Amino acid sequence: MNNGIVLIGAGNLATNLGYAFMQNGLPLRAVYSRTKTSASLLGNRLNVPATDRLEDLPEDADLYVYAVKDDALESLATRMHAPQALHVHTAGSISLQVFGDKPRCGVLYPLQTFSRDRHVAFHNIPVFVEGNTPEVTQCLRAVAEEISTRVYEADSVQRARLHLAAVFACNFANRMYAIADDLIRGAGLPFDVLLPLIDETAAKVHELAPAEAQTGPAVRYDRKVMDRHKAMLSDEDIRFLYEMVSENIHRAAQNKQ
Amino acid sequence: MNNGIVLIGAGNLATNLGYAFMQNGLPLRAVYSRTKTSASLLGNRLNVPATDRLEDLPEDADLYVYAVKDDALESLATRMHAPQALHVHTAGSISLQVFGDKPRCGVLYPLQTFSRDRHVAFHNIPVFVEGNTPEVTQCLRAVAEEISTRVYEADSVQRARLHLAAVFACNFANRMYAIADDLIRGAGLPFDVLLPLIDETAAKVHELAPAEAQTGPAVRYDRKVMDRHKAMLSDEDIRFLYEMVSENIHRAAQNKQ
Numbered sequence: 001m002n003n004g005i006v007l008i009g010a011g012n013l014a015t016n017l018g019y020a021f022m023q024n025g026l027p028l029r030a031v032y033s034r035t036k037t038s039a040s041l042l043g044n045r046l047n048v049p050a051t052d053r054l055e056d057l058p059e060d061a062d063l064y065v066y067a068v069k070d071d072a073l074e075s076l077a078t079r080m081h082a083p084q085a086l087h088v089h090t091a092g093s094i095s096l097q098v099f100g101d102k103p104r105c106g107v108l109y110p111l112q113t114f115s116r117d118r119h120v121a122f123h124n125i126p127v128f129v130e131g132n133t134p135e136v137t138q139c140l141r142a143v144a145e146e147i148s149t150r151v152y153e154a155d156s157v158q159r160a161r162l163h164l165a166a167v168f169a170c171n172f173a174n175r176m177y178a179i180a181d182d183l184i185r186g187a188g189l190p191f192d193v194l195l196p197l198i199d200e201t202a203a204k205v206h207e208l209a210p211a212e213a214q215t216g217p218a219v220r221y222d223r224k225v226m227d228r229h230k231a232m233l234s235d236e237d238i239r240f241l242y243e244m245v246s247e248n249i250h251r252a253a254q255n256k257q
Numbered sequence: 258m259n260n261g262i263v264l265i266g267a268g269n270l271a272t273n274l275g276y277a278f279m280q281n282g283l284p285l286r287a288v289y290s291r292t293k294t295s296a297s298l299l300g301n302r303l304n305v306p307a308t309d310r311l312e313d314l315p316e317d318a319d320l321y322v323y324a325v326k327d328d329a330l331e332s333l334a335t336r337m338h339a340p341q342a343l344h345v346h347t348a349g350s351i352s353l354q355v356f357g358d359k360p361r362c363g364v365l366y367p368l369q370t371f372s373r374d375r376h377v378a379f380h381n382i383p384v385f386v387e388g389n390t391p392e393v394t395q396c397l398r399a400v401a402e403e404i405s406t407r408v409y410e411a412d413s414v415q416r417a418r419l420h421l422a423a424v425f426a427c428n429f430a431n432r433m434y435a436i437a438d439d440l441i442r443g444a445g446l447p448f449d450v451l452l453p454l455i456d457e458t459a460a461k462v463h464e465l466a467p468a469e470a471q472t473g474p475a476v477r478y479d480r481k482v483m484d485r486h487k488a489m490l491s492d493e494d495i496r497f498l499y500e501m502v503s504e505n506i507h508r509a510a511q512n513k514q
Contacts, residue, residue, distance in 0.1 A: 070479065070481075070482065071479075093474075093482045093485060093486075111450055111451070111453070111454055112453055112454055112457060113454060113457055113458060113461070113472055115461065115465070115470070118457075118461065118464070120457060124453050125453050126450040126453065150450070152446070152450070154444075154446070157444075158444045158445065158446065160485065160489065161440055161441065161443065161444035161446075161489060162441065162444060162446065162450075163486075164440055164486045164489055164490075165436075165437040165438075165440040165441040165444070165451060166437070166451070166454055167473055167474065167475075167486065167499075168433045168434075168436045168437040168440065169433060169434055169437035169451045169454055169455050169458070170454050170455070170457075170458045170472070170473065171471065171472060171473030171474075171475060171476070171506065172433040172502050172506075173430040173433045173434065173455070173458055174458055174461075174462070174467055174470055174471055174472075175467075175471065175502055175505065175506050175509075176425045176426060176429040176430040176433065177425075177426055177430065177462050177467035177470075178466075178467035178468045178471065178509065179422075179425045180422040180423070180425040180426035180467075181422075181466060181467050181468065183418055183421055183422040183425065184418065184419065184422040186418065187411075187414075187415045187418035187419060187422070188415065189409070189411070189415065189419065191462075191466065191467075192463075193368055193383040193407070193409070193419075194368070194422060194423070194426045195462070195463060196368070196369055196381050196382050196383065197368055197369055197370060197423055197426055197427050198426050198427070198430070198459050198462065199459055200369060200370055200375075200377060200427075201370060201426070201427045201430055201431055201459070202455050202456055202458070202459040204370070204372065204375065204431075205431070205434050205448075205452070205455065206452060207375070208372070209435075209438060209448065210431055210432075210434035210435035210437075210438050210448075211435045211438065213372075213431055213434075214428070214431055214432065214435065215370055215427070215428060215431075216424055216427065216428030217350075217424065217428075218424075218428060219428070222327065222328075224327075225327065225350045228350060228417065229350075229420075229421045229424065232417065232418060232421055233421075237501075237504075237505055237508070238505070240501070241501055241502065241505060242424075242425075244494075244497070244498055244501060245429050245432055245498065247494075248432065248494055248495070248498060249428065249429075249432050251494070252432075252435065
């Protein structure tokens, strides 16, 4: 890594990755973002040169890390040359093919949800790496091990499944919180009365498999309670969702027996 | 409370309530459970007399707390006399009517998920109280404030909505974890790689409203990723659930704009 790392992107993941590189002494050389404002903002935070022009980036860095929206990845990777360097993206759902004929390419996928203004402890985050050759995989593993203690290898098929699992565990769980938020405010109570329950629900699955931790009227198939609940749901889509998820919980509980 | 508290039930909630009473110096007099084994187990843990015969319970206690399955509540409340005492249940979905003509009755509803073998810090748990008279409500509030720092009043309508919100925030979020568990083990990876993500998803909503914290392909309405995800889901019900929740996230994001 004598010639350093170039970070392409300045969003939530790029920001957190930039901090993780810096804090672990990895030599960040430059930051790119589509807009000058966000490039400068991150460049200033990390104290490295920043640009909104791809052609201004150094061509001789060792590693180019693309932490951008899925849609933007292919065009950026095509426009960025540096054929001797290692090019890696960070997307769960995109295969190595996006790098076309670049001789050394890979993926460094951190399984976490990032917000720009929440610093996460990167060393606890599981990071999944894949290289187009065994040499690249080893090299990427070494980089990942500088920023995380939990590095795994995963090919594109496994990574796609990881991303899908993450959609359920994070995006869909969060949607359940949001529906609960609407309901509880509808009862004239603040969302934060739900926080101890949300925290305990997450804490429980550190000790019990989620299927073992399942509680509630659906797992008992308590139709009386479920019908009362459905009667309280005025939004038709949410009522249908309640029925669907309840049936799914019930079926899973029966299959377990 | 000179004549003490009788605890009816020996399940997860009863166990946690029993500890909370004991730890806060509230005088627990006896424990009842339908089975001798679980009655004795909890009686020994709490160091109070235990029985599986309702008629053996003292008739002169001040407070009878019913922490039993919804189905069992009405029959137990009918068979337990002690007309001068305060009778309270702990169920989210059941109204005060279950106590028939008992002159003093109420509800003490802790908004949390309980497991027998996980001790939860009761003083952080929001507890919702309702009494059939203002005097009973005040009395119950005083009891609740001995075990929790977060005591609210909620009538039966509000409590039913709280319980419904809790089903989404806890039971349904847990089902999303369970589906993620199945998917990740299908990719040959252990569930615990998802734990940092699950923890951060829960931690985020301490700072951001869940609607603000929403991320993922559905909120961007990235059909390419969503179609790939659906193609990976071989279980028809789970695939349908994926579509439903994704559409719901998308619709909520549009309404927010």
